[in-house]
């Protein structure tokens with residue numbers, strides 16, 4: 372039994388990221404996204420009988436799925452929180468499909484929203500990392516990804532210019548995305564390399580910017596989705612992988628858990644990376660894209676730097692990659708950052724890409740990544 | 755030393771022997787009596803075979819730099835005066851990896867693979883951190 376072809380994304384909504392906190396709560400964002408996504412799918416609130424959501428750092432609590440269900444006044448027959456960090460949204464897609472295929476529900480609302488603000492109740496970090504990483508300054512994501520980038524440079528000769536190219540090409544697409552936080556002006560490699568060094572070798576323009584925002588999408592049965600106003604975006608393959616928390620204890624810094632996740636997704640879909648019309652890989656940092664493209668099989672291991680240098684990653688290029696600008700240019704509104712890759716994949720396949728539409732896009736790869744390469748969820752979506 | 759403001763470890767019953775050893779300027783890790791695996795961070799069960807039969811052993815304190823980053827901006831406000839500082843992963847001679855700071859080395863002299871040795875820093879009356887310096 373497989374969930375291949377059994378369910379589809381039939382509608383979505385996405386808030387334009389805002390730099391400031393704004394005057395809206397995470398639950399307010401979630402309600403807006405829910406209303407808009409339900410309408411986009413041509414549905415009524417009463418059609419929703421499943422709910423998947425993820426934490427909001429600015430309003431963290433236990434029993435969050437019930438908080439959301441209460442706020443939206445929906446009565447799910449299947450609901451949960453997907454806690455895979457930045458991979459949460461990708462993880463929602465196959466969980467929704469599996470719940471639908473199992474007969475637990477028919478139509479799942481997947482929704483996240485977060486506000487950039489001083490956290491009311493920040494969730495505690497893992498105690499082992501607080502004890503053995505934090506005293507040395509290995510805190511949050513920046514230094515963890517810098518450790519990966521430095522080792523990748525050492526093992527494979529990846530260069531600063533190659534890493535910078537990811538940010539440059541994605542910015543080209545962002546300039547065609549009216550919602551992007553940084554979509555006003557193209558940048559070049561020198562701009563990236565001349566931006567402030569934060570954690571060597573990562574410069575400011577290679578690092579995502581936290582912001583306020585949200586997103587939602589609707590997953591329903593593949594047949595039912597045909598009744599909607601948009602081309603159903605069918606889940607063809609999914610794969611997930613985990614196994615470490617602190618990056619210090621990852622089995623490898625440079626070969627990531629994307630490898631088993633992507634292999635499983637392509638195996639289920641019975642296609643290869645070379646069949647993809649685009650890729651939407653999670654991009655908290657430039658190095659994340661390089662490692663993900665390698666481990667997903669778009670190029671040989673270690674050739675990611677050369678691959679991004681040799682290809683035009685923009686929406687109009689020979690390898691469209693993060694056509695919304697990626698989170699590097701779109702912004703990272705909490706878990707909606709990871710959701711932006713899922714939504715952009717669906718948007719392109721529905722033919723709703725506007726000025727950044729990838730021509731004839733029929734099948735694409737999406738990856739979600741959480742923590743320091745700790746949670747990976749790969750999807751193959753198609754129409 | 756009383757005004758140390760950086761994050762400090764809060765040992766529990768399982769990890770206390772590690773920090774007690776550090777205070778004596780000794781590096782200790784665990785070893786599994788069932789399968790022989792060397793283990794860091796401190797656990798109650800083996801990371802390989804899950805046997806709850808671990809003993810503390812002295813580590814040589816020697817290792818190699820596995821990866822590093824030079825923080826040019828503080829990764830926590832309390833580190834602001836230390837910039838630039840080196841956050842590193844060391845591969846211990848016994849196998850396990852450990853997070854640390856590389857000290858006693860100019861940032862432009864840091865090289866992956868360089869031999870390093872444990873260097874203990876008494877940061878306050880209670881706590882000694884295990885840092886590393888070039889061997």
Ligand SMILES: [Zn+2]
Pocket residue numbers: 786787788789790791800801802803804805
């Ligand atoms: Zn064992």
